[in-house]
Amino acid sequence: MDFNKIIKVLNQQVKPALGCTEPVAVGIAVARAYKEVKGEIEKITVNLSPNIFKNGMRVGIPGTSHSGIPFAIALSAVCGDSDLGLEVFKNVTLEDERNAEKLLCKGVVDIGVDDSKDNFYINAHVKTDRGYGVCIIQGFHTNITFVEANGSVIYKKDYEDCSRKEELEKIGNLTINELIDIIENIPYEDIKFLLEGEKINMEIAAKGLEEGVGLGLGRGIKNLIESGMINKDIANTVRFYTAAASDARMAGVNMPVMSSAGSGNHGITAIIPASIVCRYLGYDDEKLSRALALSHLITVYIKEYTGRLSPVCGCGIAAGVGACASVAWLIGCDDNQIAGAIKNMIGNLAGLLCDGAKGGCAFKLSTASSEAVIQAYLAKNNVIISDYDGIVSKEAENTIKNLGRLCIEGLSGVDNKIIEIMLSEA
Numbered sequence: 001m002d003f004n005k006i007i008k009v010l011n012q013q014v015k016p017a018l019g020c021t022e023p024v025a026v027g028i029a030v031a032r033a034y035k036e037v038k039g040e041i042e043k044i045t046v047n048l049s050p051n052i053f054k055n056g057m058r059v060g061i062p063g064t065s066h067s068g069i070p071f072a073i074a075l076s077a078v079c080g081d082s083d084l085g086l087e088v089f090k091n092v093t094l095e096d097e098r099n100a101e102k103l104l105c106k107g108v109v110d111i112g113v114d115d116s117k118d119n120f121y122i123n124a125h126v127k128t129d130r131g132y133g134v135c136i137i138q139g140f141h142t143n144i145t146f147v148e149a150n151g152s153v154i155y156k157k158d159y160e161d162c163s164r165k166e167e168l169e170k171i172g173n174l175t176i177n178e179l180i181d182i183i184e185n186i187p188y189e190d191i192k193f194l195l196e197g198e199k200i201n202m203e204i205a206a207k208g209l210e211e212g213v214g215l216g217l218g219r220g221i222k223n224l225i226e227s228g229m230i231n232k233d234i235a236n237t238v239r240f241y242t243a244a245a246s247d248a249r250m251a252g253v254n255m256p257v258m259s260s261a262g263s264g265n266h267g268i269t270a271i272i273p274a275s276i277v278c279r280y281l282g283y284d285d286e287k288l289s290r291a292l293a294l295s296h297l298i299t300v301y302i303k304e305y306t307g308r309l310s311p312v313c314g315c316g317i318a319a320g321v322g323a324c325a326s327v328a329w330l331i332g333c334d335d336n337q338i339a340g341a342i343k344n345m346i347g348n349l350a351g352l353l354c355d356g357a358k359g360g361c362a363f364k365l366s367t368a369s370s371e372a373v374i375q376a377y378l379a380k381n382n383v384i385i386s387d388y389d390g391i392v393s394k395e396a397e398n399t400i401k402n403l404g405r406l407c408i409e410g411l412s413g414v415d416n417k418i419i420e421i422m423l424s425e426a
Contacts, residue, residue, distance in 0.1 A: 006182055007190045009171060010293060013300050014194060014267070017086035017259040019062035019252060020357045022055035022309075023072035025141040027088045029124035030073050031080030033135040036149035039128035041103065044073055047112040049121040050415045051309035057422060058358035060214070060252025063092035064100075067252065073109050074100040077126065082135075085142050087256065115416060118159075120308050140308055141262045171297065172304035176325070176342065176396050177335050179301065183293040194292040195285055197258030198275040201245055201268055204255045208244030214251030215359040217366060218244025234280055235373040242272045243366035250359045260296050260319055261303045265361055269319035270295040273369045274326040281330060295319075295326035298342070305404025309354075311414035312407055313364050316352040320368030321345045321400075327376035339396035340384030344375040346399050347385040347392045350406065355418050 017024060026046060034041070048056075048069075056069040064075065072089075079096040080088045103109070114121065122137040131150035138145045138159050147155040174182075183191075205218065212219040221240035225232045245268045249257055259267040274295050278288040299322035303310075306318060321342055328341040348371060352364060378384075387394040391402040 003182070003186050003190065005170065006186060006293075006297070009300065010191065010194065010296060013261050014197065014296050015086055015259055016196075016200065016256040017264045017267070018088075018090055018254070018256045019264070020055065020059040020250065021086060021141050021259060021263055022052050022357060023059060023061060023069055024086055024088055025137055026052065026056060026069055026122055026124070027072050027076035027080045028082045028085065028142060028144070029122045029135040029137045030076040030126060031088055032082035032144060032147060033124040033126040033133035034077050034080075034128070035082060036133035036135075036147060036154060037126065037128050037131045039130035041077055041108055041126065041128050043108050043110065043125075043127040044077060045110045045112070045125040045127075046073055047114045047117075047121075047123040049117045049119050049309075050113055050115050050419055051119045052122060053111070053113045054355070054415055054419050054422070055309065055357040057356055059250055059356075062089050062252045063254035064097045064252060066097070066101075069111060070104060070109050071100060073111070073124075074103040078103060082144075086259065092254070113419070171301050174301070176298070176339055179294065179297050180329065180335060180338065183290045183297065183329075186290075186293065188286045188289060191289045191293045192285070194289050194296070197267060197271045197292060198288065200256055200258050201271045202241070202275065204248045204253065204257055205241045205245035205268075205272065207253055207255060208246075208248035209240070212247075213253055214247035215362050216247060217362040218242075218247050221366065234277060235370040237280075238273045238276050238373050239366045239370035241276060242268055242369035243362045245272060246362035246365045247359070250357065250361055260299045260322070261314070262308060263314060263319070265315050265357070265365055266299055266319035269315045269365050269368050269372075270299050270322045270326075273323040273372045274330065277327050277330050277373065283330065287330070291326040291330050294329055295322040298322035298325050302400055302403070305400055306407040307404075310407045311354060311411040311418075312350065312403075313352040313354045313368070315361070315365050316349040316368040317346060317403060320349060320372050323369060324372035324375050327373055328379055331376060331380055333376065333380050337379045337382070337384070340382075341376045341379035342396040343385050343392050343399050344379060344383075345371065346403055347389055348375065350391060350403060353414065353418070356422060
């Protein structure tokens with residue numbers, strides 16, 4: 001696979017995002033549908049696949065004191081800018097928040113869950129005094145496939161963006177060793193942009209530590225270290241920074257994160273461990289760029305098998321594995337040890353379920369990130385899970401494929417049951 005295609009994939013998959021990306025994707029669809037008609041809103045109807053609904057029920061909306069998909073819908077109709085993509089809520093003001101509250105109080109927002117659709121599907125229908133607009137997003141967060149206004153089709157494309165899918169499938173057909181070879185030889189100037197992820201993700205982590213927002217897990221772990229209750233080491237340092245970034249993001253702090261494979265929390269997990277370990281070891285920006293490239297590519301690689309949204313926590317079994325591989329590479333593991341680190345992580349965290357995006361995600365990110373460091377160092381010392389240990393295979397690639405089978409074939413009913421439980425507790 002040539003470098004240009006790898007660079008294109010990285011540019012597509014590593015982007016700034018403001019807020020949890022599932023409510024953001026809903027916001028993009030609603031904002032685009034409203035943009036086509038404008039006018040006074042009479043009704044907004046949004047139908048979602050179960051995964052989108054699950055991941056948006058409890059999460060904070062950036063720049064506001066509110067959470068959940070209903071408010072994201074109202075806010076995007078009031079002020080959302082679909083042209084900003086994953087930063088659709090970038091320009092929210094206090095007045096916008098108040099207007100969104102008023103819109104919600106009118107009872108014009110209606111949400112449905114359609115489990116007959118693909119696991120990433122959003123259909124937004126906005127009716128105003130000037131007519132109606134429709135926008136459909138499928139497959140991934142910004143993939144608008146259909147736009148209609150008052151019966152006229154404004155935009156339409158096939159369900160899949162074929163060129164993008166082909167490139168991602170080629171990533172999934174590579175071996176881990178081939179990915180390592182690519183990141184070691186790709187021109188530095190072409191991946192230098194990945195360093196921006198370190199900057200903005202560490203900034204939001206610092207915000208979480210300073211203010212103890214959301215769950216406050218990051219600051220809580222740091223306080224345990226400072227009080228001598230747990231050790232100050234590289235794994236626990238990674239743990240509290242990663243948790244703090246997730247604390248801030250899930251609470252709706254109005255700061256972007258660099259995403260990975262369409263998820264801000266994946267981006268936090270994929271970036272922060274490699275960044276901290278790289279700086280701890282005294283390596284330069286080029287070394288970090290290559291480590292981040294490996295982390296993102298393996299995250300994308302795994303998502304090709306597990307699905308864009310999965311019943312298991314992608315921060316643990318996709319971004320966490322990418323982070324582990326990048327740390328293993330940074331500390332000088334050979335190819336077999338890097339493969340072993342990947343197998344260790346999957347053998348460890350394959351059962352970590354995703355029960356929606358919310359403050360508690362910080363626990364899962366902190367676990368995944370610290371385990372990424374520990375499993376990399378264990379692999380460096382040749383402590384590697386046995387072949388054919390549960391779903392773990394002899395090769396890292398087959399282990400990832402087995403993980404995909406577990407997610408898609410074995411856990412297909414999990415999301416609906418989780419939603420049922422969440423609704424019963426609402």
